[in-house]
Amino acid sequence: MNFLLFDFGASRIKSILYNVKTDKFSEIYSTPGASLSNKNEVPMEFFIDSFQKHLSYRKSKNKKIDAINICSEMHGFCLTKDLKNIEKENYVSWRIDNCQDLKSEIEFYFPKNDFKECTGMQEKNGLPIFNLRSHENYNHQSFFLTLPESIISIFGEWNGTMSKSLAASTGLYNILTNKWLETVKKKQNIQFPIINSEIRHGYGHIKFNNKNIPVYGCIGDLQSCFLSLDLKENEINVNLGTGSQVSKTFQKYDKEFEIRPTFGNQIFSTISHIPCGRALNIFSNIIEKKFEEYARKTDDTQNIFWETFFKKSNKNCKKNIDIDLNVFKGSYKYKDGGSIKFLEENNFDLHILIDNIKFSLVKQYSDIINSCNKSNANSINKIILTGGLANKITDFKDLLSLETNIEVEIEHNKIDSSLIGLSKISKKIFDK
Numbered sequence: 001m002n003f004l005l006f007d008f009g010a011s012r013i014k015s016i017l018y019n020v021k022t023d024k025f026s027e028i029y030s031t032p033g034a035s036l037s038n039k040n041e042v043p044m045e046f047f048i049d050s051f052q053k054h055l056s057y058r059k060s061k062n063k064k065i066d067a068i069n070i071c072s073e074m075h076g077f078c079l080t081k082d083l084k085n086i087e088k089e090n091y092v093s094w095r096i097d098n099c100q101d102l103k104s105e106i107e108f109y110f111p112k113n114d115f116k117e118c119t120g121m122q123e124k125n126g127l128p129i130f131n132l133r134s135h136e137n138y139n140h141q142s143f144f145l146t147l148p149e150s151i152i153s154i155f156g157e158w159n160g161t162m163s164k165s166l167a168a169s170t171g172l173y174n175i176l177t178n179k180w181l182e183t184v185k186k187k188q189n190i191q192f193p194i195i196n197s198e199i200r201h202g203y204g205h206i207k208f209n210n211k212n213i214p215v216y217g218c219i220g221d222l223q224s225c226f227l228s229l230d231l232k233e234n235e236i237n238v239n240l241g242t243g244s245q246v247s248k249t250f251q252k253y254d255k256e257f258e259i260r261p262t263f264g265n266q267i268f269s270t271i272s273h274i275p276c277g278r279a280l281n282i283f284s285n286i287i288e289k290k291f292e293e294y295a296r297k298t299d300d301t302q303n304i305f306w307e308t309f310f311k312k313s314n315k316n317c318k319k320n321i322d323i324d325l326n327v328f329k330g331s332y333k334y335k336d337g338g339s340i341k342f343l344e345e346n347n348f349d350l351h352i353l354i355d356n357i358k359f360s361l362v363k364q365y366s367d368i369i370n371s372c373n374k375s376n377a378n379s380i381n382k383i384i385l386t387g388g389l390a391n392k393i394t395d396f397k398d399l400l401s402l403e404t405n406i407e408v409e410i411e412h413n414k415i416d417s418s419l420i421g422l423s424k425i426s427k428k429i430f431d432k
Contacts, residue, residue, distance in 0.1 A: 001066045003426040004058060004213075007418040008047070008072035008147055009221055010035040010093075010242040011277065011388070014416060015054045017063055018423045020430040025415055025423070029057045034073070034093060035242050035278070041090040044078065044150060048087055051151055055208060065208055067429070069217040069422045071224035072147040074169040077128040079137045079144055079190070083158070086150050092131050094243075095278070097329045099130040108133075109172075109183050118174045118181070120259035124273055126330035129171030143191050146170070148218040149203065156206035156215075162193035163203075164261045165219035175261060199263040200429050216429055217422055222247070222270065223262045224421035225386055229411075236372070236380045238365050238400070239417070240387035244276035246368050253375065256368075274332045274364055275325035277389060280309070282327055282338075283357055287350070305354060312395045313355040321347065323360040332364070362396065366403035373404075383408045386417040 001021060007014045011033045017026035031050050034042040058065060075094035080086045092098075099105055106115055106123055115123045132138060145153070146166045152158040167173040172184050173195070179185070180192050196203075205212040217224070225239055226247050236248045247270040250259065257269035284305040320342050325331075327338035340353075373379045383406050385397060390410050401408040413420060 001430050002064055003423070003430075004065045004068045005419050005422040005426070006051075006054070006068065006070045006072075007221060007224070007416060007422070008070070008151075009033050009418065010073045010095075013050050013054070014419060015058070016415065016419050017058065017061075017065070018419075018426055020426055023427075025419075026061070026063070028415065028419070029054055033242075034091070035095065041092055041096055044087050044089050044091055044154070047091065047147065047151060048154060051155065055155075059209065065213055067426070068206055068213050068215045069426050069429075070148045070151070070215060071217055071219050071221045071418050071422055072166075074146075074166065074220040074222060075127055077132070077144060077146055077170060078150045079132070079135045079142050080150075081137055081140050081142050083143055083153050086145070086153050089137075089150075091147060091150070092128070092135065094126040094330065095328075096131060097125040098134040099125055100134075102130060105130050105133070109181060115171075116258075118176060119171050120168060120175045120261075120267075121171060121272075122258055123171075124330040125334075126273075127169075127171040132172070139189065141189050141191075144172075145193070146218075148215070149193065152204040152206060152215055152218075156204055156212065158204040159202070160193055161196045161201065161203055163201075163218045164195050164197040164263075165223045167193070167195050168261050169220050175259065175267075197261065197264055199425060217425055219262070219425075220260070221418045222272065223260060224419075224425070225417040226260075226268055226270075226421070227262060227424055228417040228421035229384060229386070231384065232382075234380055235382045235384055236369060237384045237386060238369075238390075240276050240385065240389035240393075240396075242277040243272065244274045244387065245270050245272045246274065246365060247271075248372075248380075254372075255375075256371065271332065271368055273330055274368075275327065275338075276361070276387075279325040279327050279331070279338065280305075280357070280361070283354075287354075304350070308351060308354045309358055310392050310394060313358055313399070314351070321352070321356040321360075323357055325357075325360060325364065358393070358396075359399070362399045362403055365400060369404050369406065380404075380406060382406065385410045388416075 003018045014030045016028045080089045202214045203218045239245045250267050250269045254269040261267050287305045288303045322341040324339045326334040397408045
């Protein structure tokens with residue numbers, strides 16, 4: 001049985017064919033993700049075009065597809081007045097912040113000030129709950145969807161259900177009652193999907209080669225990455241991508257961590273929205289524009305920032321430079337934007353700056369893990385690195401191990417962790 005696995009990531013949209021019986025993968029096909037379009041409200045046409053390219057590629061390979069399994073970037077939504085015309089709408093991603101007053105929005109939805117208790121998440125800009133009321137369709141008869149349901153509706157037929165995984169990522173869903181928030185349900189003009197948490201549940205079908213192909217999964221990419229790892233209690237995952245997360249098996253004393261559901265009653269702990277690729281791109285763009293003599297394009301279109309950042313750092317360059325990477329609202333420790341402090345005339349040049357950005361990136365994760373080890377009964381004895389940047393930054397593993405005094409292992413899979421997670425889900429669906 002062939003599953004076509006899709007990952008609608010922020011930086012890249014990837015697909016791969018997976019044969020459940022033989023446990024073998026085909027080649028990965030990849031196209032740019034929505035974050036590279038430089039648009040936060042992304043026209044649905046972008047995803048339609050991307051998805052069509054992936055389907056056309058598989059059709060050209062003349063391979064049989066029996067089912068589709070999807071994961072996607074989280075914390076985005078589509079609000080449409082007509083399910084038959086979703087292609088005319090925009091997808092509101094986690095990168096946009098339309099909320100004028102976060103405090104008043106929290107009070108509107110959570111008069112008891114129990115946001116984290118109900119949603120499992122820390123309040124942060126960019127969540128659908130804080131972008132929803134500013135949407136032009138909010139006061140009209142409309143349907144609320146995330147990206148997978150939108151894709152199914154456009155390319156086939158959606159059955160009106162949504163995974164608990166993506167529902168919980170909106171901030172509009174109560175993980176204690178397993179229902180949409182009461183204030184949401186009272187908004188009668190917006191139709192919210194029926195929630196499902198079963199791993200074998202189908203969310204509709206997509207037309208391919210004149211056949212109706214069932215669609216499964218429809219979960220967040222973070223959940224899919226986590227399910228690929230089979231973490232033990234004393235292990236922790238650092239995932240490096242456009243955004244980044246530190247995740248572990250759930251334990252009740254993880255006060256600083258958020259709770260994220262997968263399937264059934266399974267949950268895990270995470271700290272999300274830690275600045276990574278999205279923040280680093282800002283420094284890359286500044287250096288590319290302001291230091292043109294250093295930013296000559298190479299054959300692979302990298303600039304001096306990324307060329308230097310990916311190489312091994314000069315540890316002698318570790319100066320007392322404090323770089324706050326929280327440059328966007330909604331990031332893990334955002335206050336008043338990012339900053340660079342404690343520059344002195346003898347401790348600053350371009351390469352010192354780039355190396356210290358990397359040291360600051362590492363420190364974010366080491367601070368979380370060291371704090372975790374101080375407060376928890378089960379101390380962490382292994383760090384598992386995943387994500388596109390984990391393999392590209394030559395010395396990230398060594399620097400993180402040095403800062404935490406913990407063994408660090410990189411998942412050197414040729415296939416992305418999110419796709420590995422989808423393959424494991426596919427096996428369980430097939431084994432029914």
